[in-house]
Amino acid sequence: MSSPPLIKITDLVISYPHRPRFYRGKTYNQVAVDNISFSIEQGETLAIVGQSGSGKTSIALAILDFVKPTAGAIEFAGAKINNLTTREYRQYRARIQPIFQDCGAALNPQMTVARAIGDGFSDRISKSQLKIQIIELMERVGLPVGLYLAYPRQLSGGQKQRVCLARALAIGAECLLLDEPFSAQDILHQAQLMALLRKLKIACNLTYLLISHDLSTVRLLADRIMVMRDGKIVETGNVSEIFQTPKNEYTRALVLKSGILSQ
Amino acid sequence: MVQSFKTIWTNRNCRWGIIILIPILFAAILGVYLTPFNPVSQDLDQVLHSPSWRYLCGTDFYGRDLFSRLIYGSRVTLGLALCASILAIGAGTLLGLMAGFLRGWADRIIMRAVDIFMGFPRFFAVLLIAAICQSGFWATVIVLALFSWMETARLVRAETLTIREALYVKSATALGLNKWRIARTYIFPNLLGIVVTSFTLLIGTLIIVESGLSFLGLGTQEPAASWGTILSQGRIDPFGAWWIATIAGLLIVITVVGFNLLGDGLKQLQDESKL
Numbered sequence: 001m002s003s004p005p006l007i008k009i010t011d012l013v014i015s016y017p018h019r020p021r022f023y024r025g026k027t028y029n030q031v032a033v034d035n036i037s038f039s040i041e042q043g044e045t046l047a048i049v050g051q052s053g054s055g056k057t058s059i060a061l062a063i064l065d066f067v068k069p070t071a072g073a074i075e076f077a078g079a080k081i082n083n084l085t086t087r088e089y090r091q092y093r094a095r096i097q098p099i100f101q102d103c104g105a106a107l108n109p110q111m112t113v114a115r116a117i118g119d120g121f122s123d124r125i126s127k128s129q130l131k132i133q134i135i136e137l138m139e140r141v142g143l144p145v146g147l148y149l150a151y152p153r154q155l156s157g158g159q160k161q162r163v164c165l166a167r168a169l170a171i172g173a174e175c176l177l178l179d180e181p182f183s184a185q186d187i188l189h190q191a192q193l194m195a196l197l198r199k200l201k202i203a204c205n206l207t208y209l210l211i212s213h214d215l216s217t218v219r220l221l222a223d224r225i226m227v228m229r230d231g232k233i234v235e236t237g238n239v240s241e242i243f244q245t246p247k248n249e250y251t252r253a254l255v256l257k258s259g260i261l262s263q
Numbered sequence: 264m265v266q267s268f269k270t271i272w273t274n275r276n277c278r279w280g281i282i283i284l285i286p287i288l289f290a291a292i293l294g295v296y297l298t299p300f301n302p303v304s305q306d307l308d309q310v311l312h313s314p315s316w317r318y319l320c321g322t323d324f325y326g327r328d329l330f331s332r333l334i335y336g337s338r339v340t341l342g343l344a345l346c347a348s349i350l351a352i353g354a355g356t357l358l359g360l361m362a363g364f365l366r367g368w369a370d371r372i373i374m375r376a377v378d379i380f381m382g383f384p385r386f387f388a389v390l391l392i393a394a395i396c397q398s399g400f401w402a403t404v405i406v407l408a409l410f411s412w413m414e415t416a417r418l419v420r421a422e423t424l425t426i427r428e429a430l431y432v433k434s435a436t437a438l439g440l441n442k443w444r445i446a447r448t449y450i451f452p453n454l455l456g457i458v459v460t461s462f463t464l465l466i467g468t469l470i471i472v473e474s475g476l477s478f479l480g481l482g483t484q485e486p487a488a489s490w491g492t493i494l495s496q497g498r499i500d501p502f503g504a505w506w507i508a509t510i511a512g513l514l515i516v517i518t519v520v521g522f523n524l525l526g527d528g529l530k531q532l533q534d535e536s537k538l
Contacts, residue, residue, distance in 0.1 A: 093438065106433075108452075120440070
């Protein structure tokens with residue numbers, strides 16, 4: 001019997017109540033994600049691509065349980081996330097971790113690098129073990145150990161991103177939700193981060209859900225690409241299908257814009 | 264710690280506030296060992312001496328050395344304002360944090376309590392309760408704290424509402440940390456700037472309220488000294504014994520200005536996100 005997909009989304013609808021000013025009429029729901037279904041296998045990298053407002057981040061927020069779906073179901077490793085017990089829910093939380101675009105804002109300004117990385121598991125091990133593990137994690141993500149007691153304001157953008165990665169690995173995350181991880185980086189840092197993500201994926205058997213508006217950056221990391229527009233899935237396929245034989249006009253436009261088709 | 268002090272010292276208001284407050288706090292803490300006379304013992308041969316080398320601030324109607332009484336009074340006035348501020352800021356921070364973080368019923372109940380307590384004019388409410396209850400150090404502290412926590416609660420709630428939406432709090436939620444731990448380690452440390460600022464500003468206000476209460480005979484009682492009781496004595500003969508009200512009044516003004524400067528400076532640093 002084959003194992004279930006790591007993440008399975010069925011008929012997902014996410015809408016946000018839109019409240020116009022009182023003289024403009026009734027409250028209505030603005031649909032951000034419109035009845036979509038897809039799944040991600042263990043160890044796979046699925047990239048969701050689309051322009052701003054296409055519903056990519058809403059999907060990630062729903063998977064993280066920061067936004068409640070209006071309809072549909074989200075399953076993680078075969079279990080529906082809204083049916084989990086408190087204990088299961090906490091375990092689920094640890095297995096799926098976000099890496100936000102603005103990693104500086106994702107780190108508590110009052111916490112050192114060591115505390116930020118160790119906070120998720122500091123109550124499970126002794127202090128000496130904690131320090132060893134934090135240093136090991138820092139080395140694994142390529143952070144200089146000299147930054148052990150540094151505060152977020154003393155780190156560069158790339159280093160902050162590595163702290164977030166180390167924090168996710170520290171609690172044994174199986175799936176990372178990477179929300180526009182490359183957009184705030186220059187070309188050199190993008191390449192370094194991409195190489196690190198590839199290395200970690202193999203070393204830790206990670207699954208990635210990569211969210212981006214730029215096809216050219218996801219090409220090097222993704223196994224499959226899902227193109228979204230106005231909350232709907234326009235096209236799904238593996239990287240070569242999307243880039244070489246895009247079926248949809250919108251996908252073709254995105255590929256052309258990324259400059260890859262013309263090459 | 265050293266870095267934080269350096270940052271605070273770079274702000275002009277903070278610097279002047281600290282320069283003004285250090286001698287006053289030093290006198291309040293250690294001055295009792297340096298006072299030349301017993302602040303309560305009367306010497307009817309030395310009544311109403313104007314300031315001189317022997318009596319630096321003169322003597323009062325009972326021949327008591329005013330300098331010694333002002334130093335002892337600073338312990339009472341500052342101690343009272345400090346204790347009441349700690350209680351009020353502690354309660355305000357806890358309730359504001361609960362209201363902003365938990366929302367729902369906790370928020371509604373706490374905010375209605377804030378509205379009710381803010382409906383009373385503080386000084387008259389304190390005056391009324393002080394008149395009904397027996398006056399004493401701790402009774403005055405509790406009464407002052409009871410009507411001083413609301414502004415802090417409101418400020419802390421507003422700040423908590425902003426912080427709880429911050430990405431680092433969402434990241435902590437994603438780590439699977441419980442609510443109590445998120446409030447304790449992610450929200451509270453980021454509120455400290457606003458709490459310290461409120462604390463310094465409140466001490467200044469409470470020094471005036473305590474002095475006002477003692478002036479009206481509802482705070483510290485004779486023969487114990489507080490700046491308010493000394494000020495109250497000065498009104499018996501404001502022109503003949505001008506030094507009593509003038510020196511006590513100046514001391515109150517200078518101390519309040521010191522705390523307000525420090526509070527304003529801390530607020531400026533906080534607005535510039537340096538704290």
